[in-house]
Amino acid sequence: MPELAAHVRDVPVNQIREITEAAWATPDAIVLSIGEPGFALPRHVLNAGIACLDRDETNYTPNAGIPALREAFAARFRQHNHVEIGAERVYVVDGAQQGLHFAMSLLLSPGDEILIPNPGYPTFAMTASLLHAVPVEYPLYPRNDFQPHIEDIEALITPRTRVLMLNSPSNPLGAVISESATRQLVELALRHDLWIISDECYESFTFDVPHVSPAKFDSHVPGKARVFTSLTLSKTYGLTGLRIGAVVCPPGLEKTMNNVMEAIVSCVASPSQYAALAALTGPQDYVDQARQHYRSNRDAASAILAAKGIPFLGAQGAFYLWADVSHVSGGSVRSWVRSFLADAGVAFAPGTAFGSIGEGWIRIALCGGQQELLDGVGRLPARPEAR
Secondary structure, eight states: OOOOOHHHHTOOOOHHHHHHHHHHTSTTOEEESSOOOOSOOOHHHHHHHHHHHHTTOOSOOOTTOOHHHHHHHHHHHHHHHOOOOOGGGEEEESHHHHHHHHHHHHHOOTTOEEEEEESOOTHHHHHHHHTTOEEEEEEOOGGGTTOOOHHHHHTTOOTTEEEEEEESSOTTTOOOOOHHHHHHHHHHHHHTTOEEEEEOTTTTOBSSSOOOOGGGGSOOSTTTOOEEEEEESTTTSOOGGGOOEEEEOOTTOHHHHHHHHHHHTSOOOHHHHHHHHHHHHSOOHHHHHHHHHHHHHHHHHHHHHHHTTOOEEOOOBTTEEEEEOHHHHTTOHHHHHHHHHHHHSEEEEEGGGGOGGGTTEEEEEOSSOHHHHHHHHHTSOOOGGGO
């Protein structure tokens, strides 16, 4: 048969899926390698999706989504970020990943460069490469608590740089970018005439620090605004399988967004949209319960890591812990997580799934049951000095 395109042949294996699928095939394994919320969905959310099917509302919706859902996303954005936006800037997408592809499709031409975090979520690079763009990693170093430094990013900017990718709260790190740093990053983009794509999957889950969207510091003038915001209900409400999120675009791009949306996905499934509307506008008990659960899990798992002498980044958001297992990983944490799964029956995501700076680190998902989490973290080997 004819060959596949070169940029598809070169797409790397997703190391998160690699270890997780191995864990699913291992009897009685404790799976702490994937971020899948473990709560039952609220009944009113399920009922809204079922009611849509019952009334046979299964035709196309507008490209940008049903009007009520767009307004619900806009209202939530205004409330959480203190940014005045209208529903006309909200485009309902098939989950955050499709939203990121959507935004990058608008902004990147072949050969253009996009600055992405290292460590950072692996599909940032994968999606850019599929669009024939060039992902350029900016470092998030342990010595800086994995926070971005303006000087490190600015040193990487070239005439081909078009987009700065931000992610706060961070997957995999649980780090949250401060308000002052967020402002500086928007100023950097303005100085170099860059777009910003801000992945805010975990914006509902921060602990003792605020989530600050770059949109707060963006211009509201068409032609000067530069921030695209990617939102999802997958993590906030546990709707991972319904594939529902939104992209908030800068003013003045609405017509172009609509045209590109038609070419990429046409529209999102109507039952998912009505379930999302119920989630956004109904009782918020699920979100409050989830936030408390993740905080409790973070604190309990952190205590075990500390007792074992294992360094970790104190998570300020999301639902992950980032832990240093270099004392046992032997220079290849990807290989070590496979052997640890075989020997101890626990799966963690290897840090190298998120970039080269992740060598020697693991990501621990905090979203499941606490006892299983503590059993899994408890099997990690202590550092020799802690024994």
